[in-house]
Amino acid sequence: MSTELLPPVAPDVLADAVEQLSARLRKKLDAAIAACAGLAATAADGSVEVRLGEDATVTLRPGPSGAVTSVEQAVCSCLLAPRCLHRAAVLGAAPLADGEDEGGEEGESEAPDTDGAPDTDGAAASRAPSGTDSGTATGAPTASGPGELEASPPGGGGAASTGPGTPAEAARSGRRRPADAAPSRGDAGAAASVALTAAQVGAAGALWDAAAEALSAGVGAGGAVMQAELLRAAHTARLAGLPRAEAAALRVVRGLRAARERSQGQRLGDLAEAFRELLAGAALLASGSADTGAAGSTRRVYEQGGSLRVYGLCREPVLSATGYGGVTTHLIGTDGAGYTVSDVRPGGLARVKGAGSASVALGGAVLDHAGLARGGLRIVGATVSEDGRLGAGRGVGATPLRGVDWSEEPAAALFARPVREAMATVLAHAGDGVGGPGTTAAPGLLGCDVEVIGAAGDCVVVRVAGEGPLLRLRAAHPHPELPHAANLRRVAEHPGLALRVLGRPDLDRAATLRPLAVGPVPGAAATLRLPDEWKGRADLGYDRLQGEHFPRATTEAPAIGPVPTGPDPLADAPLWRVRRLLETGVAGGRRAVAESGRGTDAASLVARLTRAGLGGAAHLAQALTAEAGRRPRDAFGRLTDASADAYARAWLASAVHLAAAERALVAASWS
Numbered sequence: 001m002s003t004e005l006l007p008p009v010a011p012d013v014l015a016d017a018v019e020q021l022s023a024r025l026r027k028k029l030d031a032a033i034a035a036c037a038g039l040a041a042t043a044a045d046g047s048v049e050v051r052l053g054e055d056a057t058v059t060l061r062p063g064p065s066g067a068v069t070s071v072e073q074a075v076c077s078c079l080l081a082p083r084c085l086h087r088a089a090v091l092g093a094a095p096l097a098d099g100e101d102e103g104g105e106e107g108e109s110e111a112p113d114t115d116g117a118p119d120t121d122g123a124a125a126s127r128a129p130s131g132t133d134s135g136t137a138t139g140a141p142t143a144s145g146p147g148e149l150e151a152s153p154p155g156g157g158g159a160a161s162t163g164p165g166t167p168a169e170a171a172r173s174g175r176r177r178p179a180d181a182a183p184s185r186g187d188a189g190a191a192a193s194v195a196l197t198a199a200q201v202g203a204a205g206a207l208w209d210a211a212a213e214a215l216s217a218g219v220g221a222g223g224a225v226m227q228a229e230l231l232r233a234a235h236t237a238r239l240a241g242l243p244r245a246e247a248a249a250l251r252v253v254r255g256l257r258a259a260r261e262r263s264q265g266q267r268l269g270d271l272a273e274a275f276r277e278l279l280a281g282a283a284l285l286a287s288g289s290a291d292t293g294a295a296g297s298t299r300r301v302y303e304q305g306g307s308l309r310v311y312g313l314c315r316e317p318v319l320s321a322t323g324y325g326g327v328t329t330h331l332i333g334t335d336g337a338g339y340t341v342s343d344v345r346p347g348g349l350a351r352v353k354g355a356g357s358a359s360v361a362l363g364g365a366v367l368d369h370a371g372l373a374r375g376g377l378r379i380v381g382a383t384v385s386e387d388g389r390l391g392a393g394r395g396v397g398a399t400p401l402r403g404v405d406w407s408e409e410p411a412a413a414l415f416a417r418p419v420r421e422a423m424a425t426v427l428a429h430a431g432d433g434v435g436g437p438g439t440t441a442a443p444g445l446l447g448c449d450v451e452v453i454g455a456a457g458d459c460v461v462v463r464v465a466g467e468g469p470l471l472r473l474r475a476a477h478p479h480p481e482l483p484h485a486a487n488l489r490r491v492a493e494h495p496g497l498a499l500r501v502l503g504r505p506d507l508d509r510a511a512t513l514r515p516l517a518v519g520p521v522p523g524a525a526a527t528l529r530l531p532d533e534w535k536g537r538a539d540l541g542y543d544r545l546q547g548e549h550f551p552r553a554t555t556e557a558p559a560i561g562p563v564p565t566g567p568d569p570l571a572d573a574p575l576w577r578v579r580r581l582l583e584t585g586v587a588g589g590r591r592a593v594a595e596s597g598r599g600t601d602a603a604s605l606v607a608r609l610t611r612a613g614l615g616g617a618a619h620l621a622q623a624l625t626a627e628a629g630r631r632p633r634d635a636f637g638r639l640t641d642a643s644a645d646a647y648a649r650a651w652l653a654s655a656v657h658l659a660a661a662e663r664a665l666v667a668a669s670w671s
Contacts, residue, residue: 004040005040005041005042005048006040006048006050006060006090006093006094006095007048007060007062007066007067007068007094008062008066008067008068008094008095008096008097008098009060009067009068009074009091009094009095009096009097010067010068010069010070010097011096011097011231011234011235011250011253012231012232012235013068013069013070013071013073013074013091014088014091014092014094014096014228014231015228015229015231015232015235016071017071017074017082017087017088017091017092018088018092018224018225018228019228019232020082020083020088021083021085021088022083025084025085025088026225028085029085029088029089029092029223029224029225030223030224032085032086032088032089032092033089033092033093033224035052035089036050036052036089036090036092036093037093039051039052043059045061046061046062047059047060047061047062048060048062050086050090052086052089052090053078053086055077055078055079056076056077056078056084056086057076057077058074058075058076058077058086058087058089058090059074059075059076059077060073060074060090060094061073061074065097067097068091068094068097069097074087074090074091075087076090088224092224092227092228096231096250096253096254096257098250194291194292195288195291195292196285196288196290196291196292196295197240197241199240200240200241200242200285200295201285201286201288202240203233203236203237203239203240203242203245204237204240204242204245204282204285204286205282205286206233206236206237207230207233207234207236207237207242207245207249207278207282207286208279208282208283208286208645208648209233209645210229210230210232210233210249211230211233211249211252211275211278211279211282211648212279212643212644212645212647212648213226213229213644214226214227214229214230214252214256214275215275215279215585215586215589215590215644215647215648215651216589216590216644216647216648217589217590218585218586218587218588218589218590218591218592219256219259219260219271219586219587219588219589220587220588220589221589222256222259222260223260226256227253227256227257230249230252230253231249231250231253233249234246234249234250234253237249241292241295242285242295242296243295243296243297244281244294244295244296245278245281245282245285245295245296247296248274248277248278248281248282249278251274251277251278252271252274252275252278255270255271255274256271258271259271259587268583268586268587269579269583271586272579272582272583272586272655275586275651275655276652276655276656276659279648279651279652279655280652280656281294283649283652300385300389301385301386302383302384302385302389302391302393303383303384303385303386304381304382304383305379305382305383305384306381306382307378307379307380307381307382308333308339308377308378308379308382308384309333309334309376309377309378309379309401310331310332310333310339310376310377310379310390311331311332311333311375311376311401311403311404311410311411312329312330312331312372312373312374312375312376312403313330313331313332313373313406313411313414313445313502313517313537314329314330314373314502314516314517314537314539315327315328315329315330315356315369315370315373315516315517315539315541315542316328316329316330316476316516316539316541317352317355317356317477317482317541317542318342318344318352319348319349319352319477319479319482320344323346323347323348324344324345324346324347324348325344325345325346325347325348325349325350325351325352325355326342326343326344326345326347326351326352326355327342327343327344327352327355327356327358327369328340328341328342328343328344329341329342329360329369329372329373330373330445330516331372331376331377331390332410332411332414333410334410335410336410336413337388338388338444338445339384339388339389339390340387340388340389340390341360341362341369341372341389341390342389343355343358343360343361343369349479349481352482353481355369356369356370356539356541356542357369357370360372360398361392362377362379362390362392362396362398363377363379363380363381363392363396363397363398364397364398366400367400370542371400373539374403374534374535374537375400375401375402375403376400376401376402376403376404377398377399377400377401378398378399378400378401379396379397379398380396380397380398380399381393381395381396381397382396383396403535405535405536406447406500406502406519406536406537407522407536414445414446414447414502415447415448415449415500415502417447419446419448419464419468419469419670420468420469420670420671422446422447422448423446423505423667423670424667425444426444426446426505426507427507427663427666427667429444444504445502445503445504445516446502446503446504446505446513447500447501447502447503448464448465448468448471448500448501448513449464449465449498449499449500449501449521450462450463450464450465450468450471450498450499450500450501451463451465451496451497451498451499452491452492452494452495452496452497452499453470453495453563453564454492454495454563455489455492455493455563456472456562456563456565458474458475458485459472459473459474459488459512460472460473460488460491460492461473461563461564461565461566462499462501465498465521469511469566469669469670469671470511470564470565470566471511471512471513472509472510472511472512472513472565473488473491473501473503473512473513473514473515474488474506474509474512474513474514475488475514476503476504476514476515476516476540476541477541482541483540483541483542483543483544484540484541486544487518487538487540487543487544487545488515488540490545490546490550491518491545494550494551496526497526497527497528497550497551498520498521498524498525498526498527499518499519499520499521499527499528500518500519500520500521501513501515501517501518502515502516502517502518502519502537503515503516503517504516505670507663507666508662508666509570509666510567510568510569510570510571510665510666510669511566511568511666511669511670515540516539516540516541517537517538517539517540518537518538518540519536519537519538520536525551526551527551528545528549528550528551529548529549529550529551530549531549566669567669568669569665569668569669570662570665570666570669573612573614573661573665574608574609574612574614575609575614575617575658575661575662575665577605577608577609577621578605578609578617578620578621578654578658579658581593581596581605581621581624581625581654582651582654582655582658584596585624585628585651590628590644590647591628593624593625593628593651594625594628594629596625597622597624597625597626597628597629598629602622602625605618605621606618606621606622609621614661616657616661617654617657617658617661620650620653620654620657621654623650623653623654624647624650624651624653624654627646627647627650628647628650630646
């Protein structure tokens with residue numbers, strides 16, 4: 001369904017319009033939304049009109065933000081307005097607006113959460129720093145940085161006072177997170193956390209109920225009315241001060257929309273992950289045992305970081321599923337701490353390409369992002385967020401420094417660390433996510449020296465130097481207009497090539513690295529020969545490798561025969577059957593899970609899991625199918641327990657267990 005001309009609509013405006021409909025009109029809402037496709041037209045005054053009949057024209061007048069944020073901005077000319085089907089249908093056909101923008105420091109841009117990582121599979125985010133992502137429908141403005149990114153959009157917030165134990169104090173004393181570690185909530189947030197209020201617990205409980213009903217209904221029955229209930233609960237959560245829960249709910253609603261419309265690139269697994277994050281976070285908050293740290297924040301807080309010396313590592317393109325584009329430049333401090341400078345704004349792919357060489361808005365520095373990625377900065381009066389993002393406040397001053405090669409300190413330390421040890425650090429921090437148990441934060445950067453073996457499908461198989469494990473290199477972003485995939489194809493044509501790789505581990509695949517930049521291995525004969533102006537590294541998202549950059553000794557055709565890919569414990573384990581069961585529940589709802597629990601399929605699932613030593617997964621899957629089919633009725637055939645609470649808890653338990661088991665198998669693949 002084409003909605004290109006319709007402006008984004010605030011979730012509470014859509015929820016209010018659906019709530020005003022009568023029960024009879026609600027049954028017609030989904031069909032009315034589908035009928036709005038292609039009917040929008042732009043008026044001379046900038047408003048958008050949708051003509052649905054002779055006497056029914058819906059007019060949307062977006063505000064300065066470009067979104068419809070109040071009920072007065074959406075009017076219909078029919079006699080039943082504003083409680084008419086026309087108005088609700090047009091609002092339902094429009095894309096969802098992101099939550100309220102967070103404040104930012106002077107010179108910084110804001111963008112929605114990209115879930116912590118780029119949209120690596122080209123779908124609406126899922127996860128993110130992300131992000132970008134990565135996703136996956138994205139959520140509210142970044143409180144964590146899918147979806148977002150250590151390639152996520154920049155955050156805002158003024159400089160806050162510092163003290164012992166704060167991220168800024170840790171930065172000055174060398175205790176900030178290393179560049180190869182994932183971002184995590186800092187000591188300052190923990191110290192400031194207090195118990196949730198009764199209103200917050202109540203809002204979380206309402207969000208749990210709405211999410212449980214949506215999960216029980218599935219995609220097939222998760223139409224506009226069900227989505228409106230989720231949006232209403234999400235808006236209540238925001239008003240109660242639970243922005244992280246609201247962001248998770250918006251990701252679910254966007255995922256439901258994409259699944260029902262069968263949008264290109266939509267994956268059922270992404271929606272299942274979004275449901276898991278929403279339910280886990282809502283359950284934690286509704287229990288009353290969490291504190292305000294689990295609620296998240298609508299404003300990124302920057303602490304005073306004093307004077308810093310940072311050196312560029314690489315640039316990373318950022319392209320989110322909601323039309324934001326830009327670049328994130330990764331930096332490393334003299335103490336090994338990781339930092340980022342981001343420039344992400346609305347603009348999509350065109351802006352991604354231009355931002356790579358745009359000026360850095362940081363303390364009057366004269367460098368652009370291309371120069372910063374291969375140079376350095378001395379920053380006076382630096383402001384730093386918990387996850388290492390550098391602020392651009394009025395008191396920040398920056399002076400360019402000579403860059404360091406990857407073979408020089410502090411960058412060399414990233415590649416000197418054993419890959420198993422570095423990956424263990426990433427996995428240890430990855431559980432410190434933003435939605436409760438089982439969620440992940442954006443993984444940090446990992447560097448290693450490898451030898452190219454060859455291409456296997458859409459990935460490049462390499463072996464870590466020193467008889468290390470086999471790894472698969474996959475494009476950090478699959479968009480054909482970005483050179484990630486083309487550069488990897490070039491690399492795959494040169495088996496035996498020694499390569500220094502800096503990238504982000506893919507925590508959803510066994511032994512997989514998403515490379516952001518590559519460089520020559522010091523002392524190796526068969527390695528890259530890069531131009532002097534590249535300063536010993538190639539940013540795979542911006543630079544294009546050519547034949548002259550490779551040694552002649554490795555230009556012959558690769559040997560004929562299959563390329564060994566190494567063991568894949570994740571693919572070999574029967575856990576995919578549990579994943580299919582959970583995704584069946586997302587697609588078809590409770591009834592579909594109950595049907596799959598009947599006959600020989602259920603017995604086969606339990607038997608295969610048990611034989612593989614996965615008794616816990618077998619027990620939880622069996623409990624899920626049993627609960628899905630439990631529909632107690634009275635003597636008159638009426639349901640005595642129509643609540644979806646127990647079913648949602650059974651589904652969540654199995655989903656969290658599956659995520660933990662898969663994470664353990666991914667960890668094993670790196671050893």
